[in-house]
Amino acid sequence: MPSLSRRPAGIPCLIVVICAFAVLSALAASARAASQPSYDHPKFASLWRDATRPAGVTVTEYPDFTLVKSKDGLTLYYFTKRNHFAHPGIVKRSMIQNRDGGWRVSVDGKSFAAKRNDPGFLKWLDQFKELNQKMRKAIEEDHGTTP
Secondary structure, X not given: OOOOOOOOOHHHHHHHHHHHHHHHHHHHHHHHHHOOOOOOOHHHHHHHHHHHOOOOOEEEEOOOEEEEEOOXXXXXXXXXXXXXXXXXXXXXXXXEEOOOOOEEEEEEEEEXXXXXXXXXXXXXXXXXXXXXXXXXXXXXXXXOOOO
16 A cells, blocks of 8 residues: 655644734734824824834724723823814823832823914813823822822
């Protein structure tokens, strides 16, 4: 009886897994690119790449902005959509632990509007400042100390 050449049983499974991984990776990259807020400015696109490049980030779509959250949840990027009153704009909020163990919130924003000191963007930054004050007050009330 002639000898039949046999492949190890694990090879076909490995090939299927590799192909599935490649397809899923391509789909994920495509979905991430598709969810990129549409605004044609090199710096805007660069900030999008910086925000979404690290492993483990989550991208959540809202009606008027896209939120990118770091894996640890301590950094949030808000990218406005065309229907947002502060568009085109980006805000990065970072929760930073001080050496003494306390926490602070850093807010850094960039408007890409043609008008310098865009009123819509300044209003949006004020909303973040107000949110930070409310968070601080709630923490003080819950814990009796200033964070």
